[in-house]
Amino acid sequence: MHKIGILSDIHGYWDDRYLQYFQSCDEIWIAGDIGSIDVYNRLKAYKPVRAVLGNIDGQDLRYEIHESEVFTCEKVKVLMRHIGGRPPKYDAHALNLISEHHPNLFVCGHSHILQVKYDDHHQLLYVNPGAAGKYGFHKVRTLLRLTIDGDKFTDLEVIELEKGL
DSSP states (O other): OOOEEEEOOOTTTOHHHHHHHHHTOEEEEEOOOOOOOHHHHHHHHSSSSEBBBTTTTHHHHTTTTSSSSEEEEEEEEEEEEEEEEEEEEEOHHHHHHHHHHOEEEEEEOOOOOOOEEHHHHTTEEEEEEOOSSSSSSSEEEEEEEEEEEEEEEEEEEEEEEEEOO
8 A cells, every 4th residue: 555645836836834744655756847956856855756847947957867657566567757638638659659558657747737537438546646836727726645555546645724824
């Protein structure tokens, strides 16, 4: 059983509550737009991190992470990419990766819109954690926690943080 903390669109903003809310997690997954190597390194020093590049991430992060990641957690095949669209209107590149890898879980960011939805057509759980940073049109900053137990998803939690704090 693995408990995962998921966030995206940090845009270089640090909040000590990331550590508080991810204390019980085994790993932290970042779906792009980290915005700062310092934020990335602070999270990496706290817990194991899996991350993908976002469209605002600079050269320093490009030495560390890739645009897409495909990996297995427990018995779940995971595809993570920053720009992914949403079911059924996936980004073309994301749709190609979904067709190629057949993931059970697709994690993306970019839209700043929290959404979790099961996609019957592709037989995957779609997860966009919204935005953890202050930059953007979103009114509430959001993080997710999710437990993966074998091939099952349990205990999905949405954490809301006021944007002004």
